[in-house]
Amino acid sequence: xxxxxxxxxxxxxxxxxxxxxxxxxxxxxxxxxxxxxxxxxxxxxxxxxxxxxxxxxxxxxxxxxxxxxxxxxxxxxxxxxxxxxxxxxxxxxxxxxxxxxxxxxxxxxxxxxxxxxxxxxxxxxxxxxxxxxxxxxx
Amino acid sequence: xxxxxxxxxxxxxxxxxxxxxxxxxxxxxxxxxxxxxxxxxxxxxxxxxxxxxxxxxxxxxxxxxxxxxxxxxxxxxxxxxxxxxxxxxxxxxxxxxxxxxxxxxxxxxxxxxxxxxxxxxxxxxxxxxxxxxxxxxxxx
Numbered sequence: 121x122x123x124x125x126x127x128x129x130x131x132x133x134x135x136x137x138x139x140x141x142x143x144x145x146x147x148x149x150x151x152x153x154x155x156x157x158x159x160x161x162x163x164x165x166x167x168x169x170x171x172x173x174x175x176x177x178x179x180x181x182x183x184x185x186x187x188x189x190x191x192x193x194x195x196x197x198x199x200x201x202x203x204x205x206x207x208x209x210x211x212x213x214x215x216x217x218x219x220x221x222x223x224x225x226x227x228x229x230x231x232x233x234x235x236x237x238x239x240x241x242x243x244x245x246x247x248x249x250x251x252x253x254x255x256x257x258x
Numbered sequence: 259x260x261x262x263x264x265x266x267x268x269x270x271x272x273x274x275x276x277x278x279x280x281x282x283x284x285x286x287x288x289x290x291x292x293x294x295x296x297x298x299x300x301x302x303x304x305x306x307x308x309x310x311x312x313x314x315x316x317x318x319x320x321x322x323x324x325x326x327x328x329x330x331x332x333x334x335x336x337x338x339x340x341x342x343x344x345x346x347x348x349x350x351x352x353x354x355x356x357x358x359x360x361x362x363x364x365x366x367x368x369x370x371x372x373x374x375x376x377x378x379x380x381x382x383x384x385x386x387x388x389x390x391x392x393x394x395x396x397x398x
Contacts, residue, residue: 124350125397127342128358134339136365140373141332148325152307157326159304161333166297173290187283187295190276194296195303197272200265202307209262217266222357224274229281229352237353244395247388248357254385255363 152202159195197221212257219256223249280344281352289344293337354396361389 145154169175179187204214226245229235237245283292339362346355364386370376378386 121397122350124346124348124355125358125393127346127349128355129393130342131339131346131359132362132365134335134342135359135362136369137335138332138339139363139366140369141328141335143370143374145325145328145332148321149329152310154325154329154332156304156308157329158333158336159300161330162293162297162300162337165334165337166294169290170294175288175291175294179287179291183283183286184295186279187287187292188299190279190283190292191296191299191301192303193272193276193279194300195306197269197276199269199303199307200272201269204262204264204266204269207262207265209260209266214262214266218270218273219360221270221273222277222360224271225277225356226353228274228278229356232278233281233352235351235353237351240395241354244392245353245357247395248361248392251364251385251388251392252357252360254381255361255367255389257381257385 151205155198155202162191216253216256219252220249222252277352277356281347281355284344284347289341289348292344293341296340358393358396361392364389 142154142158145157149157201214201218205211222245226237226249230237280292287295343355343359346359367376367378367382367386371378
């Protein structure tokens with residue numbers, strides 16, 4: 121098994137677990153407040169990482185800024201999702217629609233990173249995206 | 259266009275961009291550093307949400323603690339998953355890793371069956387089947 125695939129599978133397990141805890145959280149809290157506490161949990165995790173690992177701060181300003189933008193993008197992606205649901209969008213439509221985002225990443229990666237996919241990989245990506253949409257429905 | 263569609267499309271677009279950004283950053287810095295640097299931006303957005311919150315539920319204090327505890331646990335699991343996601347992106351193509359990692363509801367469904375006693379619907383079974391085929395094809 122390729123190393124990157126092993127990491128993908130481990131990611132699926134951890135993120136898969138978040139689906140359960142998120143559901144248990146939103147049984148008692150609004151989605152917004154649950155997101156706030158989700159973000160707060162990043163403080164001890166990242167602080168622990170900062171102290172436990174010997175982090176080298178030798179990155180350029182550009183790279184640091186690009187990395188910092190990750191959290192902003194995650195937040196900026198989540199916020200309009202709440203707005204769409206609050207404006208009357210049905211979760212059964214909005215959530216699967218947003219689950220199409222890997223398609224955009226694929227197109228951007230092909231256009232800007234020079235990545236290429238063979239016909240077999242295209243089939244796999246297509247099936248993964250269709251599966252993602254089906255799995256995102258309640 | 260429906261009033262809710264615009265924000266939904268913005269969400270789709272920004273998540274798509276995040277996938278690309280994650281790949282570019284993962285090639286330059288370690289997953290640990292990436293996770294650390296992701297935190298301030300996410301907290302800033304969470305603060306914005308907290309300031310605009312409209313908490314209508316009158317949950318009992320104990321229920322709120324359960325909710326907060328689970329939301330917090332979501333963040334811990336999410337953060338650890340982020341690091342393995344960044345590590346996968348370091349070594350794999352974004353065009354493959356990002357679609358595969360969005361299949362995580364498959365694991366959620368399995369856990370929901372075991373721990374919450376939920377039943378899987380036909381549509382979700384189809385999703386699981388397609389997801390497994392996709393993993394086999396892309397991992398082979």
